[in-house]
Amino acid sequence: MSGESHIGSNGPRRQCLTPSRSKLRFAKYQLLPQVIFNSGNTLSIEQSGQSDGHRGGRELHVSGRVDVCSNKLHALFGQVEIELASDDKRLTAASMIKIDKQSVAIITPFAADWWDEEGLGPCITIHISIYAPFAGELSALFLNVANLDVLFTEDLSLFPANRTTIITTSGNVYAPLTRRNPSDTAPYDLRSREICIHTLSGNVDGWFPLHHLLKIGTASGNVFIEVGLGSNVPDSTTHAKLSVRTTSGKLVISTPEIFHMTERRISERRPPARDYVVKLVTLSGNIEAKVVMASRATFRSTSGDIRVDAIPMPFSPSRDGKSHLETNTRSGRTEVFVLDTRLVHCADHTSLMTMGFEATNTSFGLATLQSNHQSLSGNMKLHYAKSWTGDFSGETISGKILVGGRDIKINSPCPREAKMSGGSTGGGAASIRMGSNSGDLALYIGEM
Numbered sequence: 001m002s003g004e005s006h007i008g009s010n011g012p013r014r015q016c017l018t019p020s021r022s023k024l025r026f027a028k029y030q031l032l033p034q035v036i037f038n039s040g041n042t043l044s045i046e047q048s049g050q051s052d053g054h055r056g057g058r059e060l061h062v063s064g065r066v067d068v069c070s071n072k073l074h075a076l077f078g079q080v081e082i083e084l085a086s087d088d089k090r091l092t093a094a095s096m097i098k099i100d101k102q103s104v105a106i107i108t109p110f111a112a113d114w115w116d117e118e119g120l121g122p123c124i125t126i127h128i129s130i131y132a133p134f135a136g137e138l139s140a141l142f143l144n145v146a147n148l149d150v151l152f153t154e155d156l157s158l159f160p161a162n163r164t165t166i167i168t169t170s171g172n173v174y175a176p177l178t179r180r181n182p183s184d185t186a187p188y189d190l191r192s193r194e195i196c197i198h199t200l201s202g203n204v205d206g207w208f209p210l211h212h213l214l215k216i217g218t219a220s221g222n223v224f225i226e227v228g229l230g231s232n233v234p235d236s237t238t239h240a241k242l243s244v245r246t247t248s249g250k251l252v253i254s255t256p257e258i259f260h261m262t263e264r265r266i267s268e269r270r271p272p273a274r275d276y277v278v279k280l281v282t283l284s285g286n287i288e289a290k291v292v293m294a295s296r297a298t299f300r301s302t303s304g305d306i307r308v309d310a311i312p313m314p315f316s317p318s319r320d321g322k323s324h325l326e327t328n329t330r331s332g333r334t335e336v337f338v339l340d341t342r343l344v345h346c347a348d349h350t351s352l353m354t355m356g357f358e359a360t361n362t363s364f365g366l367a368t369l370q371s372n373h374q375s376l377s378g379n380m381k382l383h384y385a386k387s388w389t390g391d392f393s394g395e396t397i398s399g400k401i402l403v404g405g406r407d408i409k410i411n412s413p414c415p416r417e418a419k420m421s422g423g424s425t426g427g428g429a430a431s432i433r434m435g436s437n438s439g440d441l442a443l444y445i446g447e448m
Contacts, residue, residue: 025087025089026085026086026087026088026089026091026092026093027083027084027085027086027092028082028083028084028085028092028095028097029081029082029083030081030082030097030099030104031079031080031081031082032079032080032081032082032099032104033077033079034077034079035077035078035079035080035101035102036076036077036101036102037075037076037077037078037132037133037136037137037138038076038137038138039137039138039139039161040139041102041138041139042102042138042139042140042141042142043080043102043103043130043138043140043141043142043160044102044103044104044142044143044144045066045080045103045104045128045130045142045143045144045145046103046104046105046106046142046143046144046145047062047105047106047107047108047126047128047144047145047146047147047148048105048106048107048108048144048146049062049107049108049109049110049146049147050107050108050109050110051110056111056113057111057112057113057114057115058111058112058113058115058116058117058121058122059110059111059121060091060108060109060110060111060112060121060122060123060124061121061122061123061124062108062123062124062125062126062146062147062148063123063124063125063126063147063148064124064125064126064127064128064147064148064149065126065127065128065148065149065150065151066128066129066130066143066145066148066149066150066151067127067128067129067130067151067153068130068132068141068143068150068151068152068153068156068158069129069130069131069132069152069153069155069156070131070132070133070134070136070153070155070156070157070158071131071132071133071134072134072155073133073134074133074134074135075133075136076133077133078130078131078132078133078136079131080099080104080128080129080130080131081128081129081131082097082099082104082106082126082127082128083126083127083128084097084106084108084124084125084126085124085125085126086122086123086124086125088112088122090112090114091108091109091112091122091124092124094108094109094112095107095108095109095124096108104128106126106128108124108126126147126148128145128148132156132157132158134157135157135158135159135189136157136158136159137159137160137161138158138159138160138161139160139161139162140160140161140162140163140164140165140192141158141160141163141164141165141192142165143165143166143167144165144167144168145167145168145171146168146169146170146171147168147169147170147171148168148171149168149171149172149173149174149202150166150168150171150172150173150174151174151175152174152175152176152188152190152206153176153188154176154187154188155188156188156189156190157188157189158189158190158191159189159190159191159192160190160191160192161191161192161193161233162192162193162194163192163193163194163195163196164190164192164194164195164196165196165197166196166197166198167197167198167199168198168199168200168202169199169200169201169202170199170200170201170202171199171202172199172202172203172204172205172221173197173199173202173203173204173205173206174205174206175187175188175205175206175207175208176188176206176207177206177207177226178207178226178228178256178257186207186209186228186230187207188207190208190209191209191211191232191233192211192233193211193212193213193233193234194211194212194213194215195208195209195211195213195214195215196213196215196216197215197216197217198216198217198218199217199218199219199221200218200219200220200221201218201219201220201221202218202221203218203221203222203223203224203249204216204218204221204222204223204224204225205222205223205224205225206225206226207225207226207227207228207256208225208226208227208228209227209228209230209231210227210228210229210231210240210242211231211233211240212231212233212239212240212241213240213241213243214227214240214241214242214243215241215243215244216243216244216245217244217245217246218245218246218247218249219246219247219248219249220246220247220248220249221246221249222246222249222250222251222252222285223244223246223249223250223251223252223253224250224252225244225252225253225254226254226255226256227242227253227254227255227291228257229255229257229258229271229272229276229292230257230271230272231272238274238275239274239275239277240274240275240276240277241276241277241278241279242276242277242278242279242280242291243278243279243280244279244280244281245279245280245281245282246281246282246283246285247282247283247284247285248282248283248284248285249282249285250282250285250286250287250288250304251280251282251285251286251287251288251289252288252289253280253287253288253289253290253291254289254290255290255291255292257271258271258290258292258311259290259309271292271313273313273314274294275294275295276291276292276293276294276295276297276313277293277294277295277296277297278291278293278296278297278298278299279296279297279298280298280299280300281298281299281300281301282300282301282302282304283301283302283303283304284301284302284303284304285301285304286301286304286305286306286307286332287299287301287304287305287306287307287308288307288308289307289308289309289310290308290309291308291309291310291311292310292311292313293310293311293312293313293323293325293365294312294313294314294323294365295323295324296323296324296325296326297310297312297324297325297326298326298328299326299327299328300326300327300328300329301328301329301332302329302330302331302332303329303330303331303332304329304332305329305332305333305334305335305378306327306329306332306333306334306335306336307334307335307336308327308335308336308337309337309339310325310336310337310338310339311338311339311341311365312325312338312341312365312366312369313341313365314341314365322368322369322370322429323365323368323369323370324369324370324371324372325338325369325370325371325372326371326372326373326374327372327373327374328373328374328375329374329375329376329378330375330376330377330378331375331376331377331378332375332378333378333379333380333381334373334375334378334379334380334381334382335380335381335382335383336373336381336382336383337383338366338369338371338382338383338384338385338388339385340366340385340386340387341365341366366384366385366387366388366389366428366430367389367428367429367430368429368430369388369390369430369431370430370431371430371431371432371433372433373432373433373434373435374434374435374436375435375436375437375439376436376437376438376439377436377437377438377439378436378439379399379436379439379440379441379442380434380436380439380440380441380442381442381444382432382434382441382442382443382444383444384432384443384444384445384446385445385446386405386406386445386446388425388426388428388430388445388446389425389426389427389428389430390424390425390426390427390428390429390430390431390432391422391423391424391430391431391432392422392423392424392431392432392433392434392443393420393421393422393423393432393433393434394420394421394422394433394434394435394441394443395419395420395421395434395435395436396419396435396436396437396438396439396440396441397419397436397437397438398419398437398438399419399436399437399438399439399440399441400440400441401419401420401421401434401440401441401442402440402441402442402443403421403423403442403443403444403445404442404443404444404445405425405443405444405445405446406425406445406446407425407426408423408425408445409423409424409425410422410423411423411424425445
């Protein structure tokens with residue numbers, strides 16, 4: 001899983017060949033033997049290139065990985081193992097490993113001025129293993145590794161109560177995925193109120209829990225994640241926010257414990273009843289999402305396509321008592337499926353009542369859903385569950401408008417504004433607003 005990357009702004013003449021770790025002749029080993037795992041301590045791992053060192057010669061390539069795993073023991077102490085290796089002893093000697101009681105910092109040279117200008121370039125491999133005690137506690141986990149991948153293993157059980165932060169430049173972030181059966185338990189246990197991941201070009205791939213905040217940002221990397229909704233972290237019982245942003249990468253977000261692998265088939269698993277806020281934004285990448293939402297969900301892409309399956313859930317009443325769904329793209333296509341909340345039962349009646357709702361057959365999430373779908377030139381297809389009731393309107397300058405479904409009442413369009421259409425069904429309080437300059441608009445209610 002480890003990838004190769006290079007430090008510095010100018011690319012090398014030729015990519016270096018990283019030999020296997022067993023073939024690296026010159027290595028440094030360091031051990032941080034007694035890392036304290038309790039709620040009052042932070043663990044910090046940092047890796048970077050030397051910013052103020054000599055910059056002449058061949059640029060150095062750095063590759064490797066940080067493994068975050070548990071040692072199966074219930075204990076106060078864990079440990080961190082560091083191995084830094086290359087096939088040139090001068091590279092190894094010029095690299096620094098600094099350790100403190102709760103921190104590790106690795107600094108490698110920017111360039112090797114003695115290296116041949118031709119042929120394969122210089123490279124260093126770094127492997128860091130964090131062995132946490134089973135169910136080990138921390139205040140926070142901080143990983144800032146410019147060129148290394150980060151891997152959470154399946155045996156991990158770690159509780160950094162306040163925050164887990166991962167920052168990479170070219171490194172990828174990996175986590176185990178759920179089994180194909182959505183009733184399976186979580187693939188690992190990471191209990192952080194906030195989980196924040198940022199990469200420049202690295203991908204983010206795997207299952208991640210949504211406690212209070214799951215925030216992922218990348219410039220050019222792709223994000224392919226499964227989101228776990230269950231949480232027993234304090235202060236996460238009423239509110240949860242999912243925020244994913246990329247400039248040019250693709251976003252694929254799924255909720256396997258709610259959505260089966262098959263298209264729009266709903267699982268029998270029950271998400272906790274809380275306010276789910278979703279925000280997915282990309283500049284040129286596509287968005288594919290199967291998510292649970294409550295008070296607000298926003299999906300934006302400048303030139304990419306948007307494809308969303310959304311289940312609006314009941315939530316603690318806001319100022320206006322309404323929930324909001326927004327999609328916005330300039331040139332990309334939009335396809336949205338808004339599913340019936342009644343297909344998914346909340347965790348229990350008690351959790352509903354603590355949020356101000358009675359457990360009845362009313363489709364809470366759809367009852368007050370205010371939807372706004374906008375596109376500059378892309379076509380739009382919207383599919384809403386048959387239990388949706390309310391009014392809708394659409395406007396386009398040069399496109400077409402199509403509305404379908406049972407018991408739909410269409411208002412007569414104004415002769416001067418033939419590209420405007422509106423109507424209603426059922427007399428409910430929900431609303432749908434559609435708009436596009438040149439794209440076609442299609443709305444289907446009750447037709448999935």
